[in-house]
Amino acid sequence: MAPQDYNNGVPGLPYFTPKHITSPGTPAPNAQQNGSTPTLFTPLTIRGTTLRNRILVAPMCQYSTASEGPTTGALTDYHIATLGHYALKGAGLVFIEATGVQANGRISPNCPGLWSDSQIPALRRVSDFIKSQGAQSGIQLAHAGRKASTCAPWIAGAQKTAGGTRKVSVKADVDAGGWPSNVVGPMGGQEWAWDEKAADDESSGYWAPRALSEEEIGGLVQDWAAAAQRAVKAGIDVIEIHGAHGYLIHQFLSPVTNQRTDKYGGSFENRTRILVEIIKAIRAVVPDSMPVYLRISSTDWMEETEKGKKLGSWDVESSIRLAKLLPGLGVDLLDVSSGGNHPEQRINMFDSKDYQIKIAAQIRAELKKENLGLFIGAVGLITEAEQARDIVEEGGAADAAASQISDTELAKEARAAVKVTEGKEPLADVVLVARQFMREPEWVLRVAWQLGLDVAWPNQFLRVRFPKL
Template sequence: MSALFEPITLRSLTIPNRIWLSPMCMYSAASEGPETGVATDFHLAHLGSRAAGGAGLVMVEATGVRPDARISPWDLGLWNDRQQDALARVAALIRQHGSVPAIQLAHAGRKASTGKANAGGGPLGVEDGGWPVVGASAIPFDDGYPTPLELTETQIAELVEDFASSARRALAAGFQVVEVHGAHGYLVHQFLSPITNHRTDGYGGDFAGRSRLAREIATAVRAVWPADLPVLFRVSATDWVPEQPSWTVEESVLLAKELQAVGVDLIDVSTGGLVPRATIAVGPGYQVPFAARIRREAGLPVSSVGLITEPAQAEAILADGEADAVMLGRELLRDPYWPLHAAKTLGVKADWPEQYGFVVAR
């Protein structure tokens, strides 16, 4: 039996294999009028094809819990009925192909209100369809970016409820897994790291203060999510900024333990994204050691991501106990049928969609 194709059960949900589609923004949602943030036919085709291609779990991209939470005007949202109904079609199609539908809920914080990343990105002014941004502290992301408004404690409480409200909608839309986005320099990560969190109230200072928002959001989401379905949390295990106080893998281990205590079932381990010019040692599987350490020291399941491209490589990560699942991003963009090709490479029987199978089997 291949470790990559062994089912995994989180709570009562069994996911058919350990190859999962990583959430990736497609900048293809409607951006104006009553359809703002609504998934389009592109999302249906894009996500449905990865389910048909054999991914065990298909996760919808970072989805804003409120209008100003989106990274860009072209990102998905989940704060109204139209958005919920459109995403229900996506979740149903994913399940139809035998995969588990998942969704990542997010707030971009100081990295919100930008142009499409695939068109150069950069901050968008209000006159160009953008909006004022908020953050843990009044520290801009980079030169030329706006200074965020520091969130008040009242606004933080409202934000926590926004995550819970979007989780309720995700459940009503048919999703079986929800993930809180706490990585890549977005709002929750901005609270976690001392680089971006200079607060002097109960949400700043030491680890307990900086991690408070992460715990409160995870607790609120868990409270509205069914007890038999899993909650995930994505973390950047390091800021890659060793020359100054920053978020570290040691603190990521501590956070994982605290999140497990409030009902999080798996930590989705990535790195970086907080600052624009970190020095990152990129190479095949370069983030796997962080996942392995969190798994080993925190004692809960993890997924790993980052330049995992070959079936034998992914198989070894799982067989060696470094992760419980692999999140594939670019590789599943290149080849939606990577899981089925990997099964053949590893000698595992896997069924192609019946519409294709009779041709592929020749």
Template sequence: MPSEDLATAPSPAYPGAQGIPYFTPAANPGAALNPDAEGTPTLFRPIKIRDVTLKNRVIVAPMCMFSAESNPASPAIGALTDFHIAHLGHFAYKGASLVFTEALAVQANGRISPNDAGLWQEGTESEQFKGLKRVVDFVHSQGGKLGVQLHHAGRKASTVAPPMAFSKGVRSLKADEGVFGWPKDVVGPSGGEENKWEPGDVAYWTPRELTVAEIEEIVKAFAKSAETAIKAGVDVIEIHAAHGYLLHEFVSPVTNHRTDKYGGSFENRTRILREVALAIREVIPEGTPLFLRVSATEWIEGQLDAEKYGSWDLDANIQLLKYLPEIGVDLLDVSSGGNHKDQKFHFFTDYQTELAAKLRKEIKAAGAKTLVGAVGFITQPEAAAEIVQGADEEGSEPKADAVLIGRQFLREPEWVLNAAKKLGVEVHAPMQIGRLAWS
């Protein structure tokens, strides 16, 4: 046997993972040994969404890393790199069922910063495709699923990466052409100084208003990016319509002052979101799950602009729920805030989980099957388990069907394995380390 084939040679006693050009043991870390056994927490029971089965209910939330090539002259602009394989692959190696990439911009001017990742290049020979595929293949080799979050930053685009801003003592700095920014192509549903995102000590560019033709191109861009992701082997697509980015800006009356078919009424303001979801659903397989991240509230109740224009709040999200089945959304990822300088968060440990629970209750009352994910301040295994399990009282309901955890995974990449130990669940561990650390 030629030496170059030795690394991938099959071994009945020690089988290798498939789909990668090097040897690593086939493994399924984080999966319960007996998921159907009485007493196994729901957190460690599989869940099937369309044709994709997640081995547990723990999902790694999208987290921007600002670590992609920024030079427009480079073919690798916006592409995922070895850094992302190490960063995202480690979560799969330690047992997360579904790992999301950071938000991937569907257009170059849809990045938050020049160092953001993206998926606007077409073709399987593009660096963005190849970078994503390498991450997909590694995550799959560890028994995990990979999801991509597709987004457009809208009026919050063309800023320098946060670490650079923090080094200057501010939360945000505008990125001009000298650092590969695009100050003249920052866009939003509405334009002009009054629509600039500029809270406190941060600085953003003044957006220009998108034309209808440009909106239609953005809808197509979301679909093209989703199609590229599927070709790379991605398992789940998520639409980012939260945190004050473009789609959130459109649905909210506080940032959308248009008078055409994309502004004014609830139906018009949510039109682009519905068009994006339907366009994506058209180009991805029927069995591929589609998630939608929303801000359940903007936290501006009682503020002057909310009184003047209205806001995107819990009632608005409840109104949106009726559209989700018809536009093909399978899971609602419930976050909050990010769209107005006067936002006043009501922080407590499960502040967003309670919002998710209210939306889930409305979904169930309507007889719909849309699942709900909870995100935000979920750090402890017991809390995560209770969110998806519900309390012990008869008739109680879970607050969500899955949990999305972000920063806690940065602090504790082995969160899934530690949670299993704390909750008394026997799970598969990474083959290379066995149960030495979790037995």
């Protein structure tokens, strides 16, 4: 028996897990494929890392860490069980959910954090297992700003107002592990609470923030860099900065939520200053070989609202302007989402069809015009194999627009994207998927099967592979 025939373990781990014969989610060696390999299942090198395919697991809040005691904010075996399974089943990169760079930066008391060295060992356990299955490990570093100190959504879902309306959010008070007096944002006062409701309104779900001082902003930037250093020590491959969905960075970017009169408010340069400082601080302390991603909300979806018309808003043009700055700052990939900054937004980001994919294509096209090197990630309701394939395929927009699904929302958006990309360029370079992985942890393997591509499965699952089409 040759050495490669033995059941070898993954080196460098304190426990045994089999080393896969071929990395799951990659084309099976010597397999008879039906046509050429889709771009979706080809590797992509970004700085010193190579994705085994273009399917990434987007960060998903799970509200599953301790809210008190010595393990506050530390990842647990739950995260190995969930995130590890996505890696086992072939995802190219698995992101750990929004992780607070400060204790008061968590969305809820049960969200993870990386403000202390004591949180490194648990993060390393999760990262090590993800990487042992052939995927890259990523972490999204975040600060919730004025959306902090709320309870897990199932807590809100179980409560109703006196009028019978289900609550969307419930404030986490001190007795629930929250920090009502230390919720922060660009602006301060009850009128700047996310839902803009009075404190004594029974449906109020968010605390009033206090405005950060310039000195506190400087400390926050350094805390972001310190969290990035801890991520490196934990063996993380990729860092993503969370600048989307109405959390702190997004709050600074948008004039809807930033009416400051100091150097962090007013002009585009001032409103983006905190983000630029965070990027520079992180890039200065992580290895040159380490990719840095940025997630943004490409639009507030507030342009047509009275508030948006009065104050201005963050829109696609603002995002394109920001995107053009990113390569020079050392950002490698822009993860394009939208919304979340104000309850009056015109579109629910959890039911946004494929608008975000169209916007990602538009940003990518504008960068290409100026020969700027920035990878683009598309996210949002990506659930189907052909849809994922066409997003990253050269000419994929044209294929989708001309396909049998011409009367669907996907095709309508694809036709619009053809105009943006002239039907030649991909709409994006990678896809980021969240909810579909929660429904189907084996989604990567199913997508390959539906596309007629024979990919490697985990050693332990070879006997139950999908039948060949």
